[in-house]
Amino acid sequence: MENSTYKVYEDEIQLLEEEIKLLAEKYDDVKQESTFYSNEEILTSIKLFQREFQGESKGQECPSDLKAQLESLEREISFLMKFTGIQFTSHSKKTLEKNENRTVQKHRLSGNCRSLPFQLEFQLLETRNKENVSAVITDLSIVMESGEYSDLSKFVSSTEEHGNLLLFFRSLSSYAEWYEHRRCTFLHFKAKYPDIVALPEGQLGDYIILRNPKLSGFELMIVWKIHIDEEGRTTPVLDLLTKVPEQVLEQKMGPIENAPTCFRSMLLLFGIETTIENLIKVTGLEK
Amino acid sequence: MEERKAYSQDGVLAHLEMLEAQAHELALKQEEKEQQEEKLAGLKARVQELRARRDELRAKLELQQKRLLENGGAETHPEQPSARAVLEWKIKSVKALLQLFYLTGISGKLTKRGVCFCISTAYEGTYLESYYLDVLTKPEVQIQRHSVPIFIPLEQIAKKYLQTDIRRFLSVLSDHLNAYAARRYQADQLQERFSDRLEGTLQRNSLCNLLVFHYNVPSDGRSFLFTARLLYADPCCSLPTEAIVSCTPDAPAALAEVAAAHSDAFRRVALHKAFDSFSKAEETQDEALISPPGSPQ
Numbered sequence: 001m002e003n004s005t006y007k008v009y010e011d012e013i014q015l016l017e018e019e020i021k022l023l024a025e026k027y028d029d030v031k032q033e034s035t036f037y038s039n040e041e042i043l044t045s046i047k048l049f050q051r052e053f054q055g056e057s058k059g060q061e062c063p064s065d066l067k068a069q070l071e072s073l074e075r076e077i078s079f080l081m082k083f084t085g086i087q088f089t090s091h092s093k094k095t096l097e098k099n100e101n102r103t104v105q106k107h108r109l110s111g112n113c114r115s116l117p118f119q120l121e122f123q124l125l126e127t128r129n130k131e132n133v134s135a136v137i138t139d140l141s142i143v144m145e146s147g148e149y150s151d152l153s154k155f156v157s158s159t160e161e162h163g164n165l166l167l168f169f170r171s172l173s174s175y176a177e178w179y180e181h182r183r184c185t186f187l188h189f190k191a192k193y194p195d196i197v198a199l200p201e202g203q204l205g206d207y208i209i210l211r212n213p214k215l216s217g218f219e220l221m222i223v224w225k226i227h228i229d230e231e232g233r234t235t236p237v238l239d240l241l242t243k244v245p246e247q248v249l250e251q252k253m254g255p256i257e258n259a260p261t262c263f264r265s266m267l268l269l270f271g272i273e274t275t276i277e278n279l280i281k282v283t284g285l286e287k
Numbered sequence: 288m289e290e291r292k293a294y295s296q297d298g299v300l301a302h303l304e305m306l307e308a309q310a311h312e313l314a315l316k317q318e319e320k321e322q323q324e325e326k327l328a329g330l331k332a333r334v335q336e337l338r339a340r341r342d343e344l345r346a347k348l349e350l351q352q353k354r355l356l357e358n359g360g361a362e363t364h365p366e367q368p369s370a371r372a373v374l375e376w377k378i379k380s381v382k383a384l385l386q387l388f389y390l391t392g393i394s395g396k397l398t399k400r401g402v403c404f405c406i407s408t409a410y411e412g413t414y415l416e417s418y419y420l421d422v423l424t425k426p427e428v429q430i431q432r433h434s435v436p437i438f439i440p441l442e443q444i445a446k447k448y449l450q451t452d453i454r455r456f457l458s459v460l461s462d463h464l465n466a467y468a469a470r471r472y473q474a475d476q477l478q479e480r481f482s483d484r485l486e487g488t489l490q491r492n493s494l495c496n497l498l499v500f501h502y503n504v505p506s507d508g509r510s511f512l513f514t515a516r517l518l519y520a521d522p523c524c525s526l527p528t529e530a531i532v533s534c535t536p537d538a539p540a541a542l543a544e545v546a547a548a549h550s551d552a553f554r555r556v557a558l559h560k561a562f563d564s565f566s567k568a569e570e571t572q573d574e575a576l577i578s579p580p581g582s583p584q
Contacts, residue, residue, distance in 0.1 A: 006326070006330065009330035009333075012334055017337065019341055020337065020340055020344060023341065027351060030351055031351070037376060042373060042374070042377050045374055046370070049371060069378055070374060070377060070381070076397055079395075080388055080394060080395060083454070086391050093383065109387070124390075134413070134414065135413075136413050138412060162411040163411055164411050164412065165390055166390065166392050166407060166408075166409035166465075169390070169391040169392050170391075231524075231525075
C-alpha cells in the first residue's frame, strides 16, 4: 500500500523532470532561433572575449577553447562547402514541435551551387527510435531565379512536388558543373577566335554564333542546352543550325542539309570541344 | 488459570522476554513508520520543488513569446549581450548548419589523416540509410574503412575515379547507393502496404535488382494470380528495364491486356505507386459496375 503511494509521487517526479527538460530546451531553442548576430558583431565579440580573459581562467571554459571551437567548426563547414560546391549563405530555423522522440523544424536556407543561387524552405521531421533517427522532408519550396535556367523549371517543380530535396541537390550539382563547363568553353573560344565567335547572349547564354568576317550572310549557330530529366539526370544536348544566303543554298543544298547530322556524329567521335573547334576552323577558312 | 501459570519463575522470565520482544518490535515499527514518513515528506518536497521550477520555466517561456510578438518575431537584445553569449550563439548556429549538410547528399568530417565522408540516400522526401567512407589523403588517396555493402561495386568505381577525381568518385558511388536504396524502399513499401494482395513472399536479391512476386488481381468477382518478374539492369536506375507479368493458364484471355498494362506500369512508375494505381483503377471499375455511367445516381 505504501509502495503505491511512493509510486504516485515517483511517477509525478519523473514526469516533471521530463517536462522541465523540454521546457528548458524550448526556451533555449527559441532564444537561439530568434537571435541574429552579424559577422561584425561576432568578430568584435571574439576580440572582446580574448581581452576580457587575458591571463584569467576563473575555472570557466577557457576563452581559447570557445574561439578554437568556433574556428574548428568554421574550418569544417568551409571545407564541405568548397568540396561540394554548395555554399550556404543564410540559414534560419524554427522548432515547431519537440518531444523525446519527435522534432519538427521549419528551415529557410539560401545559398548557391557553384554559380547557381537557390532559396529553400522546408519542414524537417526527425523521429528518434531505438536504433536511429529518421528524417522526412515536407512542404518543400524551391526558388531559383528562373528565366535564365528555363531547362531547370520543370525539374524544380517535380522535385518540389515530391519533397525530393536530396535529388534536388545532387542534380543541381551536376547541372551546375555542366553550366560552368559550357560557360568556360564559350569564353575560351571567344578569346581564342574573337573574329569568328560571337556570344549574343553573353557567356551565360546557351548558344554561340560562328561567322566568317569575310563572308557575310553565312552563319553557324551552335546551341548547347543542358537537359535535366525528372530523375535528375543531366545530359548536354547540342545542335547545329545553319544560316545560309539563298544563292549558296541553291548550289550547295546537300552538305548544308547534312550539316546537323555530321555535327552530331562529330560530337560522338571527338567530343564537344574538338567539334566546336573544328567548326570554327572551317568557318574561318577562305572559301 | 493460564495467568496463574505465568506467575511461576520461568513464567515471569518468559513474560519479561515477551514484553521485551514486543517493545523491540514496537520500536522497529515506529522507526519504520518514521522512515516512511520521512521518505514521503522528501518525495512531497521534491514534487513541490519541481512544480515550482516547472511553473517558473512556463512563465519564462510565456514572457519570451510575448516579447517576440511585440518585436515581430526577432529577439532584440534587452541588455548588451556578453561576448561569450555571442560566441556561443555562433557556435550553435554553425553546428546546426553542419548538421543539415547531410541533406545535400554528401557531407563529411575532417579527420587527422583525411576525411570521413558520408553519403546520404533518400527516396523522395524520406531519408534512408547513410553510408560512410573513411578516406586517407596521405601518402595517397585511399579508403581505409567504409560501410558500403559488398554488392555495390565500390572497388571498380574507386579504381576508375578515386585517384583522379574524388568528387566524381563520390557522385558515381552516390548514384549507385541511391538507386539501390530506392529499389529496396519500393520493395519494402510493396511488402508493407500491399501485403494483402501479395501471395507468398516477395523474392529479391541483395542488390534488389531482381524481384519476383505473385499478386492477386480481381476480375468479375473472381481473383486471379499474376506473377511479376522485374529486372533492373541499370544499377543506377530505380525503375526496371524489364517487367514480365504473366497470369495463370486458366485465366480468361481478357486478363492478358491487364497483364500488359501492369508490365507497362511497372516500367514507368515506382513499384508501390503502380500498385496504388491498380487499386484505384479497380475501385473505379467496381464503382462503374455498381452504378454504370449514365445511369441515374
